[in-house]
Amino acid sequence: MIAQRPLGQTGISLSVLGAGTTRFLSADLRDSEGLDRCAALLARAVRYGVNYIDNAFSYAEGHSEEIVARLLRLVPRESVHLAVKSNSGSDPTADDVLRRVESGLRRTGAEYFDFLYLWSVLDAEQLAFLLRPSGPYEGALEAKKRGWVRHLLVSSHAPARDAAQIVDCGAFEGILLSYNLMSRAETGPVIDRAAARGMGVLIMNPLGGGILPQNETLFSGARLPGDASTAEAALRFAASRAGVTCVLAGLAGTRDLDQAIHAFDGWEPDDAERNAREKAASSAASLPGLCTGCGYCRPVCPLGLPIPEWIQSYHQKLLRLPRELYGLTEPEEIERAAVLGRLIQGFSLLPASGESPCIGCGKCASVCTQHLPIPQRIAELYTMIRTAHASEADRRERLSTLLRGHGFRRVAFWPASGTTSFVLREYRRFFGEPDFEPLFFDSSPAAGTLDGQPVYGPADLTRLRPDCVLVASFRFRKVIREAVEPLLRPLGIPLLCLHQDGDAPWVF
Numbered sequence: 001m002i003a004q005r006p007l008g009q010t011g012i013s014l015s016v017l018g019a020g021t022t023r024f025l026s027a028d029l030r031d032s033e034g035l036d037r038c039a040a041l042l043a044r045a046v047r048y049g050v051n052y053i054d055n056a057f058s059y060a061e062g063h064s065e066e067i068v069a070r071l072l073r074l075v076p077r078e079s080v081h082l083a084v085k086s087n088s089g090s091d092p093t094a095d096d097v098l099r100r101v102e103s104g105l106r107r108t109g110a111e112y113f114d115f116l117y118l119w120s121v122l123d124a125e126q127l128a129f130l131l132r133p134s135g136p137y138e139g140a141l142e143a144k145k146r147g148w149v150r151h152l153l154v155s156s157h158a159p160a161r162d163a164a165q166i167v168d169c170g171a172f173e174g175i176l177l178s179y180n181l182m183s184r185a186e187t188g189p190v191i192d193r194a195a196a197r198g199m200g201v202l203i204m205n206p207l208g209g210g211i212l213p214q215n216e217t218l219f220s221g222a223r224l225p226g227d228a229s230t231a232e233a234a235l236r237f238a239a240s241r242a243g244v245t246c247v248l249a250g251l252a253g254t255r256d257l258d259q260a261i262h263a264f265d266g267w268e269p270d271d272a273e274r275n276a277r278e279k280a281a282s283s284a285a286s287l288p289g290l291c292t293g294c295g296y297c298r299p300v301c302p303l304g305l306p307i308p309e310w311i312q313s314y315h316q317k318l319l320r321l322p323r324e325l326y327g328l329t330e331p332e333e334i335e336r337a338a339v340l341g342r343l344i345q346g347f348s349l350l351p352a353s354g355e356s357p358c359i360g361c362g363k364c365a366s367v368c369t370q371h372l373p374i375p376q377r378i379a380e381l382y383t384m385i386r387t388a389h390a391s392e393a394d395r396r397e398r399l400s401t402l403l404r405g406h407g408f409r410r411v412a413f414w415p416a417s418g419t420t421s422f423v424l425r426e427y428r429r430f431f432g433e434p435d436f437e438p439l440f441f442d443s444s445p446a447a448g449t450l451d452g453q454p455v456y457g458p459a460d461l462t463r464l465r466p467d468c469v470l471v472a473s474f475r476f477r478k479v480i481r482e483a484v485e486p487l488l489r490p491l492g493i494p495l496l497c498l499h500q501d502g503d504a505p506w507v508f
């Protein structure tokens with residue numbers, strides 16, 4: 001049987017293994033029989049003792065709630081704890097959150113949800129947006145008052161300093177965090193902080209999005225005697241940190257379930273095992289040539305450069321990466337997107353130019369605990385940045401084609417980020433002051449500003465009626481397109497994308 005642990009102060013105990021609903025195979029999501037197979041897989045997990053089923057309306061290509069409905073025909077409602085999720089991009093107001101929960105109840109047939117997540121909070125600004133008057137958090141409180149949900153949780157992909165604010169705000173009873181062998185140095189302290197505040201902690205992404213099992217040998221040092229595989233070691237590692245209640249495993253099929261059950265059936269670590277796992281994980285993450293994030297190099301750099309973040313971004317290059325990433329299929333492009341994606345999204349380090357500021361003095365390498373060739377790696381990183389930097393001629397041509405000669409009076413740039421600032425700076429450099437009014441939009445406007453101008457949200461589209469929306473982000477272009485296109489269609493506003501499929505990101 002799978003052990004259960006208390007979820008913070010909710011009074012609920014969850015199985016150490018929770019069932020994710022994001023990774024079902026597309027082939028199983030095409031017809032009713034396939035959806036039944038997914039539900040049967042979850043029911044089998046429940047029979048093994050799994051009592052937490054993760055769920056969000058968009059998971060499983062939008063079928064997650066339908067699968068949960070089918071599951072509830074196979075197992076009693078009270079045998080599982082169910083989640084519903086609301087994201088501020090799609091549900092920016094309190095009323096939107098209520099509608100989302102109501103729709104989830106209708107679609108699943110569950111009489112209530114155990115947990116409502118305000119989902120995928122990316123930074124402190126988004127937190128402020130959630131907590132503003134009449135914002136999503138008010139909707140969440142109302143859903144709880146109505147008995148539709150029982151506990152309010154949050155899921156976060158924020159950098160550590162912003163995640164600490166999410167923990168400290170005191171609005172949530174638990175937090176779902178991405179934690180694995182690769183992210184332990186960044187996320188571990190956030191887990192400790194949340195646990196110290198009495199919050200429940202759930203873990204997503206314990207296998208690093210598949211990177212850990214794909215790099216079995218590289219991370220094999222994380223295995224302890226008795227671990228059947230690196231994947232099993234990774235799952236147990238995630239569940240071994242004090243304060244963690246439940247680790248979510250994505251279930252694409254019986255193989256995933258069997259692996260997860262094998263990892264957790266009858267397993268609960270004692271202090272000696274917890275320590276051994278942390279030690280093994282730290283040695284696994286430092287082989288071969290991986291930065292452990294110890295930070296010894298930081299104070300010796302005469303320029304104060306962000307060396308650990310750079311080197312940890314460079315790590316992506318050493319890993320076996322998926323065959324498709326952000327719509328890219330060329331291995332070299334995937335590698336570049338993975339490295340730069342981590343640099344920009346993981347650490348918010350947007351290079352000002354392709355010229356490396358490192359002077360190659362080597363002081364960092366002389367103190368590196370892992371003896372890494374830091375200056376060489378920084379040089380390689382900047383070569384990638386330069387390569388990904390679309391040529392000036394290309395940038396000029398793309399901006400001219402998209403924005404000039406169409407008679408646009410108002411252009412909405414989405415999202416309100418550093419990329420958008422750069423795009424506008426480039427426009428001014430190439431063509432002078434625009435003959436249109438730039439407006440900044442974001443799915444999470446968070447009452448913020450960009451370059452001194454207000455940031456608007458989806459609800460402002462009708463009022464402001466831009467002539468077009470330009471999606472500037474590379475990494476989030478698909479997500480933004482999917483979220484924004486349905487809003488624009490009834491208004492007849494065209495959607496333009498700075499990056500076409502196959503483009504290198506505009507990294508600057």
Ligand code: SF4
Nearest residue numbers: 301358359361362364
């Ligand atoms: S080699 Fe570069 S990163 Fe290292 S200490 Fe010198 S300037 Fe800083």
Ligand code: SF4
Nearest residue numbers: 291292294295297368
């Ligand atoms: S000293 Fe080496 S291992 Fe430690 S943070 Fe710096 S680069 Fe990483």
